[in-house]
Amino acid sequence: MLELTANQWNTIYNVFSFGLISMLACTVYTLVSQSRVLPKYRNALVLSSMVTFIAGYHYWRIFNSFSESSDGYMVATTGAGSFNEGYRYVDWLLTVPLLLVEVVAVLALAKAASSSLITRLVPASAAMIALGYPGEISADDGTKILWGVLSTIPFLYILYVLFVELGKSLDRQPAGVAATIGRLRLLLIATWGVYPISYLFPLLGITGTDAFMYRQIGYTVADVLAKCVFGLTIYKIAKMKSAAEGMSEDK
Amino acid sequence: MLELTANQWNTIYNVFSFGLISMLACTVYTLVSQSRVLPKYRNALVLSSMVTFIAGYHYWRIFNSFSESSDGYMVATTGAGSFNEGYRYVDWLLTVPLLLVEVVAVLALAKAASSSLITRLVPASAAMIALGYPGEISADDGTKILWGVLSTIPFLYILYVLFVELGKSLDRQPAGVAATIGRLRLLLIATWGVYPISYLFPLLGITGTDAFMYRQIGYTVADVLAKCVFGLTIYKIAKMKSAAEGMSEDK
Numbered sequence: 469m470l471e472l473t474a475n476q477w478n479t480i481y482n483v484f485s486f487g488l489i490s491m492l493a494c495t496v497y498t499l500v501s502q503s504r505v506l507p508k509y510r511n512a513l514v515l516s517s518m519v520t521f522i523a524g525y526h527y528w529r530i531f532n533s534f535s536e537s538s539d540g541y542m543v544a545t546t547g548a549g550s551f552n553e554g555y556r557y558v559d560w561l562l563t564v565p566l567l568l569v570e571v572v573a574v575l576a577l578a579k580a581a582s583s584s585l586i587t588r589l590v591p592a593s594a595a596m597i598a599l600g601y602p603g604e605i606s607a608d609d610g611t612k613i614l615w616g617v618l619s620t621i622p623f624l625y626i627l628y629v630l631f632v633e634l635g636k637s638l639d640r641q642p643a644g645v646a647a648t649i650g651r652l653r654l655l656l657i658a659t660w661g662v663y664p665i666s667y668l669f670p671l672l673g674i675t676g677t678d679a680f681m682y683r684q685i686g687y688t689v690a691d692v693l694a695k696c697v698f699g700l701t702i703y704k705i706a707k708m709k710s711a712a713e714g715m716s717e718d719k
Numbered sequence: 720m721l722e723l724t725a726n727q728w729n730t731i732y733n734v735f736s737f738g739l740i741s742m743l744a745c746t747v748y749t750l751v752s753q754s755r756v757l758p759k760y761r762n763a764l765v766l767s768s769m770v771t772f773i774a775g776y777h778y779w780r781i782f783n784s785f786s787e788s789s790d791g792y793m794v795a796t797t798g799a800g801s802f803n804e805g806y807r808y809v810d811w812l813l814t815v816p817l818l819l820v821e822v823v824a825v826l827a828l829a830k831a832a833s834s835s836l837i838t839r840l841v842p843a844s845a846a847m848i849a850l851g852y853p854g855e856i857s858a859d860d861g862t863k864i865l866w867g868v869l870s871t872i873p874f875l876y877i878l879y880v881l882f883v884e885l886g887k888s889l890d891r892q893p894a895g896v897a898a899t900i901g902r903l904r905l906l907l908i909a910t911w912g913v914y915p916i917s918y919l920f921p922l923l924g925i926t927g928t929d930a931f932m933y934r935q936i937g938y939t940v941a942d943v944l945a946k947c948v949f950g951l952t953i954y955k956i957a958k959m960k961s962a963a964e965g966m967s968e969d970k
Binding site: 474475477478481482485486488489490492493496497500501503504538540541717 | 750753757758759761762765768769772773776777780797798799800803805806808809812813856
């Protein structure tokens with residue numbers, strides 16, 4: 469049981485609602501904007517819609533779970549009917565691989581190059597999330613550290629693929645695109661940094677109601693940055709590339 | 720606890736329902752009308768759809784919250800399960816920056832000019848809303864005044880950008896467009912005036928059930944004007960500009 473103050477409870481509640489509607493609005497925006505980029509970049513936009521759609525579903529579930537597991541401002545965190553953080557892992561297991569495919573899709577590389585990137589990024593990202601889960605649900609420090617370290621191995625491999633392998637294909641992109649992709653990669657890494665920090669909170673002795681509130685805010689803000697702002701940047705890249713390839717909006 | 724009369728309670732309930740369906744209808748209207756303007760103006764229409772979609776979601780939540788926090792005509796305004804006005808701030812935090820981007824988008828200025836306006840209007844409007852929140856939730860007059868004044872600083876900056884900076888680019892717009900943009904700007908300022916007035920109600924000693932009802936009506940009417948009527952005006956401007964650039968509806 470976590471006994472939150474009224475302000476803590478209301479802040480978490482409103483932050484979840486903010487996450488939910490941000491994801492839904494972004495889903496619709498990227499879906500209806502498809503015709504404004506060349507057909508070969510539309511798959512990247514649809515993937516972005518799917519990422520925010522999946523995340524919107526999970527925020528709806530998390531919002532309801534928080535509400536239903538509360539009795540006044542007391543939140544049940546263990547036992548039947550307790551607040552379910554498992555939704556976050558299900559969400560990441562689906563959305564993190566899709567986000568990486570999104571980056572590769574918007575580059576519209578040659579088929580062989582993009583297959584090679586995807587077959588390495590997707591399993592690595594799924595492994596990263598799956599290996600984090602046993603540590604997240606364990607109360608034992610040793611177990612947490614073990615699975616945390618195991619999960620870091622695919623994470624480092626993803627960094628290698630994104631910065632070294634994918635970096636090689638940026639030279640052939642139109643002006644401005646390479647710089648935007650560079651910022652996109654930094655956005656991904658910066659926001660992913662929030663997850664292991666929250667994971668380590670219990671190990672560092674940061675527990676209690678404030679830690680719970682800041683973890684929920686941190687996760688939500690990171691999700692909005694890594695999915696909505698990320699998706700809008702993908703859209704911007706797709707538009708830049710479409711314009712560079714002669715698509716005009718004057719007709 | 721606010722003990723409303725049957726008339727007060729029913730009026731608020733119906734006003735929320737009016738806000739909700741106005742937002743949803745406007746969302747659909749601007750979404751399906753995209754093809755009637757030139758592609759370069761469609762983003763302004765989609766942004767308008769997103770604004771009313773986000774607002775529709777929040778009116779749905781506000782409507783439910785009002786209903787669920789009521790016991791007969793008694794509305795709980797403090798404590799667990801009380802009427803949540805926080806939705807309004809979450810809504811404004813997302814929609815006010817989007818509304819300003821919408822105005823810039825419909826002007827279809829040169830890339831550098833529109834980036835420069837957006838990078839100033841978006842952070843200023845987010846700061847304006849975020850700085851208002853601590854004052855809104857505080858019961859202390861001094862705190863309310865402090866945050867109210869802080870929130871006014873970005874507001875004045877936005878006025879400066881809209882009236883001075885944006886004014887400069889209106890000369891190059893087709894006949895009729897500059898006048899409509901002028902009216903749009905006045906609509907924005909006039910409706911935004913409702914929010915600080917409601918904010919000041921408790922300071923002026925205007926409390927009780929009538930004040931509560933007029934505040935909810937004022938917010939809702941201001942939201943419908945600032946989002947629906949605003950969005951329809953954006954659509955009108957986009958059509959005028961499309962026609963001026965040779966788009967014909969005769970075929």
